[in-house]
Amino acid sequence: MAKEIIDGQTMTRALTRITYEIIERNKGIEDLVLVGIKTRGVFVAHRIESRLKQLENISIPVGELDITPYRDDVSADEKEKDVHEFKAEPLDFDVTNKHVILTDDVLYTGRTIRAAMDALMKSGRPKKISLAVLVDRGHRELPIRADFVGKNIPTSQREKIKVSMKEIDGEDKVEIE
């Protein structure tokens, strides 16, 4: 049975808080770029971008990152299949000397983030990379941590976390099953 642990309102609030924290800790938002990890990380990035725009009246670039070819946690078969479908879409801006904020929906083992950093490094040399996630569920397998966390949700490894976002799933919620 799936149990809703974050509703739409709480998610909205969490994203707004992350936005404030980004402003606070960067002393302004110059040099910032947001890079979302496909699929839901991209929506997280766009939502943070629109909040920053409302608050600071500055539009910052948002990139999309497809990390499939860099993953190490999918079977070789699956990867091969994905690689064929994968078209390299480079970011349409230069990340060199920028402060990149990577965004994703769930932080779990850290392997996705490592893959994302590999992909990012291929396209330039950022001044700094930070990580913003909607949910941190623990169980890291790599020395990675998030700088901005919407909600810490302690889980067991048997449990599954499912994030739904309006843009693709029709509503905002986080479920555990």
Place this chain on the structure above:
Amino acid sequence: MKRYLILEDGTVFPGEGFGSSAITTGQLVVSNNRTGIEQSVTDPDAEGQIIAFTLPGIGSSGINRDFYESINYKCKGIVVGSTSAESVDNSIPFEEWVTSMNIPGIKNVDVRALSKYIFEHGEMKASIMDTHDEHAIDQIKALVLPSDLVKQVSTKQSYPNPNIGLKMVIIDLGLKYSILRQLSYRDCNSIIVNYNTTPEQVASLHPDGVIFSNGPGDPKDLPKVLENIKVLQKQFPILGIGLGSLLVAMANDCQITQLTKPHHESSLPVKEVASGKIDFVNHNHSYTIDQKSIGSSDFIVTDICVSDGSIEGIRHEYLPIISVLFEPEAAPGPTDGYYVFDEFIDLINSIKQQDWSR
């Protein structure tokens, strides 16, 4: 008994007396609250105020004596159009209640005309009297309202509101009990201190966060508190509410102006700038932060009032300061604003986590 509400410019509104028959003077405030009359009247913000309720049938939702916002209520007078004799469940009828509170009241006043007049001419002093001759008008003109309202309502002695969670020190500028209720609900271990408590004394209590509460009167009367905020904001996360938020803004070089149409309404819409979300929250303030001065300060505007565009919430760009002019604890009014307390607690926790992971 025929009685008169006299404004400081000599305008007279006739009506019928109820409650205490004492002659009273105070700052006239026009409130559009329909429910939660007992909360508005016992709110320490009402210190030195005569409150005019504009809606008809005041008291029709009953007066619940479990909903008081302070023990030593200081409301100076109540002006209404009409009252209701209704009593709901364990409540008591409105007029009987006002009498038991020993507050002078005046009913059958043309409150619509009164509220229009106040919105055109601004908030002013007023008096409820038995006559309206020249002498009475001269008296109200000559009256000087006290400027030490906060001193009157702030707790003289510190007291705890123990719990097991985060430690909050609350600077009492006229604290409403509902702020404590909301903090208790979130397990906060609170200590309430006098408004003049020095930053050293506050620091010695080792708080996780410091809250500057709501309160009555003009923020310009409290220069000492401004100095304290300047010191404390460098050491602790700060939450400002109502009067507290105005002081937080002033301590960071923002100008305070008077609202042409003061906000005294339990349900006025506020928009969160970042997400566009609209919340209906309780307002009780006559002052606002000047739009121009905010631009040159280190604050970002987080909330605005939808009806007149005035600033309702600010946040410091670099320091952990949240400040709202409206009253997130509601009481009276809808509970949409409760999230402000969650936000402050999230802010404190995220700072703690940051420190820990560094």
